[in-house]
Amino acid sequence: MRNEAWQTWAEQLTTGITKVDADLRVRWLNGALAELLGSGMRSAVGQPLALWLRAPDELAQARRALDESRFVQLREATLSAFDERTLQADIALQPDDDGGLLLEVHPLAERSRTASPLSATLRGFAHEVKNPLAGLRGAAQLLQRRVDGAELQALAGLIIDEADRLAALANRLLHHDGAVRLGAVGIHQLLDRLSDLLQAEPSPPRLRHDYDPSLPDVHGDADRLQQVFLNLARNAVEAGARTLILRTRAEHGVRAGARVLRSALRVDVIDDGRGVPAELRDTLFEPLVSGRADGTGLGLALSREIVREHGGELRCTSRPGETVFSLYLPLERGHE
Known part of the structure; x- marks a missing residue:
C-alpha cells in the first residue's frame, strides 16, 4: 500500500496509530492517537517516544524491536498523556519499510467499554472494503444476466453471495453491532461451502475431507x-499448499483460555505448504504479524478473535510440509 493511501486509511481508524523514526521520534500519528494523548497532530511530530512511553523497560523493548527488526507486543504498557493523565494500553510495535517502527495503541479502559471484542482497527478496514464489495457485486450481477450456462451463472451467484456476506460483516462492525449472533451452525456445511469457493479459484488446491458425520451442530455465527x-x-494456499485436508472430530477436556471445555468440536485445516517461519510462531496470532511482504497481518488475528468470541480456541502446529490449524468450539450451549 502506498504511503499516502496508507495514511488516508489509518486516519479513518479509531485505533491510535503512529510511526516513529530510527531515533524513536514521532514521524506521523493519526487523529485517534492525538486525541487519546491530548496533543495536536502537528505539535506531536518530532517529539521523542519517551515523552509518552516513559518506563525504561518498555522503551528498551521498543529499541529492541527497532534494532532487531522484529515484532514486539507490550502488554499493559503505561502511557503519559500531555494533560498529565496516565493510561494503560496494549501496544503492538512493528518494523516498517522506512527504518522506523509502526505502533498500534489499544487503550485497555477503552477496550473494556467497547461492546464488540473486535478491534477498532477492523472497523476501519471494514469501512475501506465496502465500496469495492459493492462494485464486485454489481459486476457479478451483470455477468450472471449475460452469461449462458448454469455453471457460469452459479459461479456468478457465488460471488454475489460472498460479497453480500462480507458486506453484512462490514456493516455490523461499522455500526458497532459486533456481538456474536448465535444460532445452530452445521460445520460440515460451512466446510463444503469453503470447498466450493476454493474450487472456483484459478489454481485450486486438492481437497480431502475427513469428517465425523456424527458431530452435532454448534452454536455460533455462521458468517x-x-x-x-x-x-x-x-x-495455506499463499504458503504454497497444493493439498488441503479438512478434518472434524469431537474432543474432550480442551483448555480454551481460563476454561476447560468438557466437550468440543475440533476442525483441523491441514496443508502441505512451506510452514510457519520459526521467527513468527510465538507471535503468529498478533495483529500486524505476517510472513508475506504484502500481508496485512490481520487475518489470523481476526480469526482468533472470532473463535474466542465463540468461547473456543485456535491453535497451530507447523513444520515444512505440514501445518495444522486446529479450531475448537464448545458443544455445550452457553460456553459452559
Whole structure:
C-alpha cells in the first residue's frame, strides 16, 4: 500500500496509530492517537517516544524491536498523556519499510467499554472494503444476466453471495453491532461451502475431507466462522499448499483460555505448504504479524478473535510440509 493511501486509511481508524523514526521520534500519528494523548497532530511530530512511553523497560523493548527488526507486543504498557493523565494500553510495535517502527495503541479502559471484542482497527478496514464489495457485486450481477450456462451463472451467484456476506460483516462492525449472533451452525456445511469457493479459484488446491458425520451442530455465527475457514485456507494456499485436508472430530477436556471445555468440536485445516517461519510462531496470532511482504497481518488475528468470541480456541502446529490449524468450539450451549 502506498504511503499516502496508507495514511488516508489509518486516519479513518479509531485505533491510535503512529510511526516513529530510527531515533524513536514521532514521524506521523493519526487523529485517534492525538486525541487519546491530548496533543495536536502537528505539535506531536518530532517529539521523542519517551515523552509518552516513559518506563525504561518498555522503551528498551521498543529499541529492541527497532534494532532487531522484529515484532514486539507490550502488554499493559503505561502511557503519559500531555494533560498529565496516565493510561494503560496494549501496544503492538512493528518494523516498517522506512527504518522506523509502526505502533498500534489499544487503550485497555477503552477496550473494556467497547461492546464488540473486535478491534477498532477492523472497523476501519471494514469501512475501506465496502465500496469495492459493492462494485464486485454489481459486476457479478451483470455477468450472471449475460452469461449462458448454469455453471457460469452459479459461479456468478457465488460471488454475489460472498460479497453480500462480507458486506453484512462490514456493516455490523461499522455500526458497532459486533456481538456474536448465535444460532445452530452445521460445520460440515460451512466446510463444503469453503470447498466450493476454493474450487472456483484459478489454481485450486486438492481437497480431502475427513469428517465425523456424527458431530452435532454448534452454536455460533455462521458468517464469522465461514470467514475463519476462508482465512485459514487462503493462508495455506499463499504458503504454497497444493493439498488441503479438512478434518472434524469431537474432543474432550480442551483448555480454551481460563476454561476447560468438557466437550468440543475440533476442525483441523491441514496443508502441505512451506510452514510457519520459526521467527513468527510465538507471535503468529498478533495483529500486524505476517510472513508475506504484502500481508496485512490481520487475518489470523481476526480469526482468533472470532473463535474466542465463540468461547473456543485456535491453535497451530507447523513444520515444512505440514501445518495444522486446529479450531475448537464448545458443544455445550452457553460456553459452559
